[in-house]
Amino acid sequence: IDGIEIAHFTSQGALPSDQMWPRLQGIDVLLIQGTMSESFRDYKLTGEDCRRIIDRLHPRIVIPEHGTPRIGEYLAKRLGTKVEYVPAEGIVVRKKDLQGIEAPWIVDMDNEEPTR
Secondary structure, eight states, X not given: OTTOOEEEEOSOOSOOOTTTGGGGTTOSEEEEOEESOGGGTTTXXXXXXXXXXXXXXXXXXXXXXXXXXXXXXXXXXXXXOOEEEOOTTOOOOOHHHHTTOOSOEEEEOSSOOXXX
């Protein structure tokens, strides 16, 4: 979309096949559904699976969706970055906005920022 490469990993419960990885290279934005609960493992990726995908694809923006609350925090911690909480109305991203994002920007729209 407008020069931005997007991948959407939804309820799948498995990592991409070896044949799929080459087709996924160059992703700018990754929407990914994950869970921290083993009871959902059959149809959602685990937090660790999500991290593996992010490590392999190097997207600039990661949007965890429809997953376990705080999966964004889990991913940010393991990736050495921070999570940003954005209202559910969303964000607007343009290709020029992606320049300069080096570590994945974890954008959580499913949860409110936790109070500490």
